[in-house]
Amino acid sequence: MSMNPKSGNGARDRLRIAIQKSGRLAEPARALLNACGLSWRESRDRLFCYGESLPVDLLLVRDDDIPGLIRDGVCDLGVVGRNVLLEQDIALRSEGGTTAFREWRALGFGGCRLALAVPEGWAWQSPAQLGSTRIATSYPAILRQWLDGQGIAAEVVELSGSVEIAPRLGQADAICDLVSSGATLAANQLKPVMTLLESEAVLAGPAAENFGQLWDDARGELAELLLRRLDGVLRMRHSKLLMFQASREAIPSLLPLLPDAEAPTVMQVDGGDALALQALCHGAVTWQRLEELKRAGARGLLVLPVEGMLA
Numbered sequence: 001m002s003m004n005p006k007s008g009n010g011a012r013d014r015l016r017i018a019i020q021k022s023g024r025l026a027e028p029a030r031a032l033l034n035a036c037g038l039s040w041r042e043s044r045d046r047l048f049c050y051g052e053s054l055p056v057d058l059l060l061v062r063d064d065d066i067p068g069l070i071r072d073g074v075c076d077l078g079v080v081g082r083n084v085l086l087e088q089d090i091a092l093r094s095e096g097g098t099t100a101f102r103e104w105r106a107l108g109f110g111g112c113r114l115a116l117a118v119p120e121g122w123a124w125q126s127p128a129q130l131g132s133t134r135i136a137t138s139y140p141a142i143l144r145q146w147l148d149g150q151g152i153a154a155e156v157v158e159l160s161g162s163v164e165i166a167p168r169l170g171q172a173d174a175i176c177d178l179v180s181s182g183a184t185l186a187a188n189q190l191k192p193v194m195t196l197l198e199s200e201a202v203l204a205g206p207a208a209e210n211f212g213q214l215w216d217d218a219r220g221e222l223a224e225l226l227l228r229r230l231d232g233v234l235r236m237r238h239s240k241l242l243m244f245q246a247s248r249e250a251i252p253s254l255l256p257l258l259p260d261a262e263a264p265t266v267m268q269v270d271g272g273d274a275l276a277l278q279a280l281c282h283g284a285v286t287w288q289r290l291e292e293l294k295r296a297g298a299r300g301l302l303v304l305p306v307e308g309m310l311a
């Protein structure tokens with residue numbers, strides 16, 4: 001298939017997004033696209049979902065296949081871990097290919113890191129200790145690039161899973177794998193010593209400056225629309241709308257408790273001295289903060305979730 005999606009699959013008037021069929025990123029990816037106003041008619045085989053609210057369809061696949069589907073123009077966009085995207089990008093380029101895809105947005109879920117870990121008994125000092133060792137990993141391209149950058153000659157042992165057990169089985173001396181809580185490392189008497197990559201789920205697409213360069217059919221505008229909505233959702237993800245009443249005199253002590261709020265709206269309450277305030281807070285609205293506001297004179301505090309914002 002062609003490397004260029006513009007010529008790869010011909011013109012299409014529907015945008016096609018690949019997400020994980022099952023696994024860690026499957027539900028959050030759907031929920032995020034849902035929050036952008038997309039909905040689908042489920043097909044019986046559940047591998048293809050036809051977009052109903054907009055001409056944006058979903059393809060449900062293994063996450064490892066997503067970069068290749070984008071490169072071949074089978075899919076226009078995808079939701080995949082940065083770790084998978086980078087691994088395949090480096091592997092492609094090391095085979096002489098050019099960069100075929102890029103990260104269009106970081107999505108704020110699926111956080112983890114790709115870390116080097118060694119047996120707990122090792123007295124770790126520096127990466128130079130890895131010289132002449134065998135390192136087991138499912139990310140051989142990222143690891144190889146890092147080792148080369150450090151000038152370390154180590155053997156990379158590629159495994160597709162259960163990497164943490166390799167040192168105990170005598171297959172490797174150290175490992176390089178994804179870590180989130182660290183529980184798997186600890187259970188295998190390993191300790192993390194270096195982070196090679198901070199990862200999270202990303203919106204991946206073909207490498208280009210803008211969507212207009214990629215598609216001259218309806219997909220360009222659909223992708224722009226989706227990105228605008230996505231930015232609104234991501235921006236508002238941790239935001240809350242705070243509403244309360246207070247007397248006019250309490251305002252100077254209340255405002256310093258709202259440093260992360262966009263200019264609060266202040267309204268006169270009919271027939272009294274009280275004011276009603278409405279503030280969009282971008283930081284965490286904790287119980288402690290609500291209690292402080294109450295002590296400073298806020299009454300009838302209401303915290304409301306914000307689903308999106310169009311600036």
Ligand SMILES: Nc1ncnc2c1ncn2[C@@H]1O[C@H](COP(=O)(O)OP(=O)(O)OP(=O)(O)O)[C@@H](O)[C@H]1O
Nearest residue numbers: 020023024025062063064081110111112178179180
């Ligand atoms: N603790 C974790 N371990 C592994 N991946 C994690 C973790 N936390 C977040 N992730 C992210 O979730 C992505 C998908 O993880 P998952 O375990 O579902 O993949 P998988 O088993 O390769 O799934 P598939 O069946 O689609 O191939 C990872 O590539 C990574 O970006």
Ligand SMILES: O=P(O)(O)OC[C@H]1O[C@H](OP(=O)(O)OP(=O)(O)O)[C@H](O)[C@@H]1O
Nearest residue numbers: 161162177178179180181182183184185
């Ligand atoms: O730091 P932790 O929270 O323990 O998470 C890290 C572990 O999670 C993943 O494995 P997963 O459970 O997906 O198993 P698999 O990769 O073998 O399918 C990853 O490959 C690590 O082994």
Ligand SMILES: [Mg+2]
Nearest residue numbers: 062063064065
């Ligand atoms: Mg996978």
